[in-house]
Amino acid sequence: MAKFRVRVSTGAAFGAGTWDKVTVSLVGTKGESPPLPLDHFGKEFSAGAEEDFEVTLPQDVGQVLLLRVHKAPLALPCPLGPLAPDAWFCRWLQLRPPTDAPLLFPCYQWLEGAGSLVLWKGAAKVPGEDDHPILQQQRREELQARQHKYRWKTYIPGWPHCLDEKTVKDLDLNIKYSTVKNTNLYLEGSSAFAELRIKGLLDRKGPWRSLKEMKRIFNFQKTPAAEYVFEHWQEDAFFASQFLNGLNPVLIRRCRRLPENFPVTDAMVAPVLGPGTSLQAELERGSLFLVDHGILSGIQTNVINGRPQFSAAPMTLLYQRPGCGPLLPLAIQLSQTPGPNSPIFLPTDDKWDWLLAQTWVRNAEFSVHEAITHLLHEHLLPEVFTLATLRQLPPCHPLFKSTGLGIGGFSELIQRNMEQLDYSVLCLPKDIQTRGVADIPGYYYRDDGMQIWGIPSSLETRDALVCYVTMVIFNCSAKHSAVSAGQFDSCAWMPNLPPTMQLPPPTSKGQAKPEGFIATLPPVNATCDIVIALWLLSKEPGDRRPLGTYPDEHFTEEAPRRSIAAFQSRLAQISRNIRERNRGLALPYSYLDPPLIENSVSI
Numbered sequence: 001m002a003k004f005r006v007r008v009s010t011g012a013a014f015g016a017g018t019w020d021k022v023t024v025s026l027v028g029t030k031g032e033s034p035p036l037p038l039d040h041f042g043k044e045f046s047a048g049a050e051e052d053f054e055v056t057l058p059q060d061v062g063q064v065l066l067l068r069v070h071k072a073p074l075a076l077p078c079p080l081g082p083l084a085p086d087a088w089f090c091r092w093l094q095l096r097p098p099t100d101a102p103l104l105f106p107c108y109q110w111l112e113g114a115g116s117l118v119l120w121k122g123a124a125k126v127p128g129e130d131d132h133p134i135l136q137q138q139r140r141e142e143l144q145a146r147q148h149k150y151r152w153k154t155y156i157p158g159w160p161h162c163l164d165e166k167t168v169k170d171l172d173l174n175i176k177y178s179t180v181k182n183t184n185l186y187l188e189g190s191s192a193f194a195e196l197r198i199k200g201l202l203d204r205k206g207p208w209r210s211l212k213e214m215k216r217i218f219n220f221q222k223t224p225a226a227e228y229v230f231e232h233w234q235e236d237a238f239f240a241s242q243f244l245n246g247l248n249p250v251l252i253r254r255c256r257r258l259p260e261n262f263p264v265t266d267a268m269v270a271p272v273l274g275p276g277t278s279l280q281a282e283l284e285r286g287s288l289f290l291v292d293h294g295i296l297s298g299i300q301t302n303v304i305n306g307r308p309q310f311s312a313a314p315m316t317l318l319y320q321r322p323g324c325g326p327l328l329p330l331a332i333q334l335s336q337t338p339g340p341n342s343p344i345f346l347p348t349d350d351k352w353d354w355l356l357a358q359t360w361v362r363n364a365e366f367s368v369h370e371a372i373t374h375l376l377h378e379h380l381l382p383e384v385f386t387l388a389t390l391r392q393l394p395p396c397h398p399l400f401k402s403t404g405l406g407i408g409g410f411s412e413l414i415q416r417n418m419e420q421l422d423y424s425v426l427c428l429p430k431d432i433q434t435r436g437v438a439d440i441p442g443y444y445y446r447d448d449g450m451q452i453w454g455i456p457s458s459l460e461t462r463d464a465l466v467c468y469v470t471m472v473i474f475n476c477s478a479k480h481s482a483v484s485a486g487q488f489d490s491c492a493w494m495p496n497l498p499p500t501m502q503l504p505p506p507t508s509k510g511q512a513k514p515e516g517f518i519a520t521l522p523p524v525n526a527t528c529d530i531v532i533a534l535w536l537l538s539k540e541p542g543d544r545r546p547l548g549t550y551p552d553e554h555f556t557e558e559a560p561r562r563s564i565a566a567f568q569s570r571l572a573q574i575s576r577n578i579r580e581r582n583r584g585l586a587l588p589y590s591y592l593d594p595p596l597i598e599n600s601v602s603i
Helices: 133-149 179-198 211-218 224-232 236-245 266-273 279-285 351-392 406-420 428-435 444-452 462-476 478-484 487-491 514-520 524-538 558-582
Strands: 002-010 021-028 050-057 064-072 088-096 103-111 115-120 288-292 315-320 327-333
Touching: 002 021, 021 088, 064 088, 064 103, 064 133, 103 115, 179 524, 211 524, 224 487, 236 315, 236 327, 236 351, 236 444, 266 279, 266 315, 266 327, 279 288, 327 351, 351 406, 351 462, 351 478, 351 514, 428 444, 444 478, 444 558, 462 478, 487 524
Parallel strands: none
Antiparallel strands: 002 050, 002 088, 021 064, 064 115, 088 103, 288 315, 315 327
16 A cells, blocks of 8 residues: 555635535556545645645555545535535645656646546646557546536527527536636726716616716726827827728728719818829829728617617728828718718718718727627637637646627628628738738837737648737737727716717708707717726726736646746736837737736636
């Protein structure tokens, strides 16, 4: 009989400890031991504790391959009925054989109620060990169990596959939303709703009385970026800059030929381009850019406060001045069908006509950003990647270690984009090349994103796998930060990013007036709901895990530890570069500063 020392580390989070009884079985090349109790006098497995136990094996199991950890509730009489399941968060177990070196078995999982976990060694394997029949059989059994546990289902036709569970309560503790984040979100959301209710805004269904009155909700919470938006939202240069470094920096593309359904003429744009030039010359020079929201054409809209809402599918032509001048808007058409009822709006038009046209574009940006860029690309698709990983890969696999329109309109938009979604859209280098924006100045989303990416491509090789995994990690971390963290900054002053429009798009010029502009904007209660929601989504509600930070130490080998250290060093240098650049910017771009990027989608 051999004596082993077992050291157990319990997580420090609230509720991580347990009163349940824990046993461990050693699986080796010569067989498996019976469950061996890990027991001291009194309570074991307190939150944050590391404890040593001695176990005696009744027979020789050979070279240890796996550990099975079992947890069972205490067998105590309970007059009030069965106790609620007592969850336990195990960080790792270390097995110290009588003579050989210690073996570390990373866990970093919750075990709820009665159940078992299979733990694999975190250290380098003995040559040939992976081919052992016991390990091969264990992999087959685990794969079948994971595929049964994490079943695919499509709840909404046209949407990506999701987990076949009806409510969040049915989810495994290991994939539920962080309790700390959930609690903080609830508390902050409650206080925000209470503040706006006291101000008499939250339940008011009517329109705003004036732009001045809108400042009451703008004062609800302020950030330096939100105040910059308030000061500059009517400026053409700021309107154009948001296509580069705002919430949705992925639609702008170089225009080599004007679309046939966007009949802009030289005479229309001469006041901006200047004398002696032409649209054709600027197209050939590569100084014109297009933002097309055509995917919104004919989309169904919502009903708010009993009133139908409206949407537009605008096209926006932009001009990059020579010599690195500011990007400027040249022309806006609010539909995909030119004609007498779809005029082309110009910077030389009446102030309110031009501002209303820009505001319709900003409303289209809100819809496309929230439904496609944010919800579909940065939440629903990452959830598909996550579910596929849960179904196919064991917890010890290296990939686990680094890892206005209403619901109807949103569903329609998602289905439309899913039909045309291309892998290259999710790969930043390819996306930048496809849109022809590699050299447009002041495009900080591109510049910072490319620093964080930096990976080659192709899918039949190891490089292809690296590129694919990089795409998943980039979209789940850096890109999500770029399109999520600034939501409140952009929308706190609602006219800059209206979530819905109460009047239809204008069909002629010369009709817009201040009162009509305000009447088109969202009602008071809808504004409050959206501003609070985006404020919460832009905040980090605690329990941060910045990019490159891995508190769950699955890797124990020296090689991956060196890789992690090199990655962290590179991220630190990128952060220094970004902060140095931002010191010279009137509006700093910080959404891709590595310490502010979460390791994965967390809100």
